[in-house]
Amino acid sequence: MLLVNLASGADEAYQADIEKWRQDFDADVRTGGWLTLIGRFQVAQGVALIGSAPACTMRLQPGISPRQLATLTRHADVFEFAPARGVVATIDDKHVAGRVLLSTAKGNGRVRVGRLELVVRGVGDDFYLLISDKQNPAIRDFKGTTWFPIDPSYKVSAAFTAYAQPETVRVPMTRVDSKILLSSEGDVTFQLAGKTVRLKSFTDSEGLFVMFQDQSNSKESYGGGRFLYAELPKNGVTVLDFNKSFNPYCSVNAYVMCPIPPPENRLDFSVQAGESYSAHE
Numbered sequence: 001m002l003l004v005n006l007a008s009g010a011d012e013a014y015q016a017d018i019e020k021w022r023q024d025f026d027a028d029v030r031t032g033g034w035l036t037l038i039g040r041f042q043v044a045q046g047v048a049l050i051g052s053a054p055a056c057t058m059r060l061q062p063g064i065s066p067r068q069l070a071t072l073t074r075h076a077d078v079f080e081f082a083p084a085r086g087v088v089a090t091i092d093d094k095h096v097a098g099r100v101l102l103s104t105a106k107g108n109g110r111v112r113v114g115r116l117e118l119v120v121r122g123v124g125d126d127f128y129l130l131i132s133d134k135q136n137p138a139i140r141d142f143k144g145t146t147w148f149p150i151d152p153s154y155k156v157s158a159a160f161t162a163y164a165q166p167e168t169v170r171v172p173m174t175r176v177d178s179k180i181l182l183s184s185e186g187d188v189t190f191q192l193a194g195k196t197v198r199l200k201s202f203t204d205s206e207g208l209f210v211m212f213q214d215q216s217n218s219k220e221s222y223g224g225g226r227f228l229y230a231e232l233p234k235n236g237v238t239v240l241d242f243n244k245s246f247n248p249y250c251s252v253n254a255y256v257m258c259p260i261p262p263p264e265n266r267l268d269f270s271v272q273a274g275e276s277y278s279a280h281e
Contacts, residue, residue, distance in 0.1 A: 011152070018150045018243050025246060026144050035138045036117075037255040038064070039131035042176070043079070043120060048072045050118070050129070051084070058129060060116075069113055072102075072120070072129060079104065079120050079127070081111060089113045123257060124170075124178030130255075138253065145247075146276045148220075154242035154273035158190035160201075160208075160233035169202070171259045174224060174250045180259060182209075188230075190240060192271075199265045207232050210240065211261035215270040222247040222277040225261040245274030 029035065041048070041058040048057040053067040060069070068084040082099040083089040089096050090112045103109035104120045104127065111118040117132045163186050170179040182202045188210065189198045202209040206229055213225035228245040230238045248258035 014152060014155075015150055018241075021244055022145070022147060029145065029249070029252060030139060030142055033132065034249040034253055034256060035142055036132040036134055036136050037130060037253055038133045038136055039129070040175075040255045040257070041129045041131075043072065043074050043127045043129050045074050045076075048074075048129075060131065064133060065113075065116065069116075070111075070118075073099075074127070077104075077127070079109075081118075083113070087113060123176065124173065124180045126176075126178050128176070128257075142252070146278060148243075148273050148276050150243050151273050152243075154192070154271070156190045156192055156240050156242075158188040158230070158238050158240050160186050160188055160236050160238055162186040169262070171262070173257045173259055174248070175254070176257050178257075182259065186233075188238065188240065192242075193269045195269065197267065200262050201230075203232070208238055210265070211259060212245075212265045212267060212271070213261050214267040216272065220270070220272070220276055220278075222251045222275070224248055224250065224258065225265075226271075226274055228274070242271055242273040245271070247275045247277055251277060 039058070039060055049068065049071055050056060050058045051067050051069040052060050052062040052065045066084065066087060069087055070081055070083045070089065073080040079102040080099050081091065081102040083096060091100060091102065092108060092110055102120055104122055109119055115133055115135050119130050120127055121130060167184045169182050169184050171182050172179050184200060184202050186201060187198050188201050189196065199210055199212060208230040210228045210230065211225060212228070217223050217225060226245040226247055228240060228242060230240050232238065250256040250258040
């Protein structure tokens, strides 16, 4: 009886852990900025006009943006921003008037005009102007994510096989032609659905990053595949919990760009765990 109670308690604790993780994930979708993006424009060399007027190169929705908001000028990798006449703008909380240089470094170069925030960021081989609206109705309308039932059999131990040398991989993105550079140091191998599976993994600031596609895509899960994080391997071993696999954020916002799983990470069976997807694609 004691063993049964201990097992039951462990199952309940695991269920609670996954449910808490999923609640935190939903909160991140709502507040992490993924739903605020309302515009994405590739920045060509020369001068671009931003605003809601029909003649604008980078056209925004009337009522959100003035007819002429600003001009953005690109000379190679140097960018200049100039607010239109009568437009009150700040860059990194400092008032600007006239033409000023605009940083593309993370955390800098944040232009604010009314409810809008504009930044220029490098994505792979090119630069994009990203425009966010903290009052975007998509935040209010977000109803939360949907999930497959929690199944402990999808939590697996995985062996990590390091490459002789770390690789820098050019990974294609959704909705744009640019490719980003990701670091890959090895593969993970594990048993799932009665099969031996080997997937390419990547490393970033959050740990081991795995992208995969499976036979549930476009039917029960997102067509572009799903993502999964794991701890960095210790003594050549890590744990993959597919109950925590999630859709890329481009699944909730068409302006978000996401990496595409590599061809070698396409599974020939269905993974009935993690985030599901029922919206029409």
